[in-house]
């Protein structure tokens with residue numbers, strides 16, 4: 558997806574938002590190795606030793622340990638040619654996934670997105686609103702999810718916010734129509750789409766890839 562989008566959009570600078578868990582920055586490092594990149598950011602609240610070690614090879618890469626939903630984080634990054642959101646949009650609450658797009662839209666000319674996309678009823682569904690039973694029928698079968706409804710209003714100390722608003726759990730069902738409409742409102746057109754198949758066998762999600770580019774007005 559990085560190859561397809563970066564070639565189409567002639568990317569020389571990028572921000573990989575939430576690029577750490579399970580992949581230790583692998584997508585950002587791939588982009589740095591494969592393309593001629595002048596400036597890059599890897600933003601995550603949970604950087605790892607493996608990321609810090611590998612980052613030393615790339616002088617043009619800055620590791621940013623922060624919430625990428627904060628206005629101050631977006632300001633710190635400034636302009637980038639591409640914003641990468643791989644498997645992060647459906648986790649975003651306060652600000653919500655569409656507010657994250659709004660925050661970065663004036664600061665980039667392309668969004669490269671891979672996301673488990675909602676194929677159930679409704680366009681953009683806050684999954685917790687489905688209630689415990691339907692929530693658990695929709696999302697991956699993790700202990701984290703099974704235990705969530707017993708502590709929704711308790712503070713998650715690591716994130717400093719109630720459990721109902723943490724990005725560690727699945728939060729949103731975002732349909733293709735909702736994603737495309739949100740980006741169209743912000744002046745971005747779909748330039749690449751790929752259906753990557755089912756998402757770990759879940760009935761109500763498909764793994765899908767999108768590249769959006771700013772329309773010239």
Ligand SMILES: C[S@@+](CC[C@H](N)C(=O)[O-])C[C@H]1O[C@@H](n2cnc3c(N)ncnc32)[C@H](O)[C@@H]1O
Pocket residue numbers: 574575576577578579580600601602603623624625626642643644645648649724
């Ligand atoms: C589900 S993992 C996805 C990891 C990787 N991008 C991938 O596709 O495999 C979500 C990652 O984003 C980070 N993350 C999610 N929301 C964040 C936020 N608002 N600010 C900073 N990091 C966030 C998490 O710490 C985690 O590393």
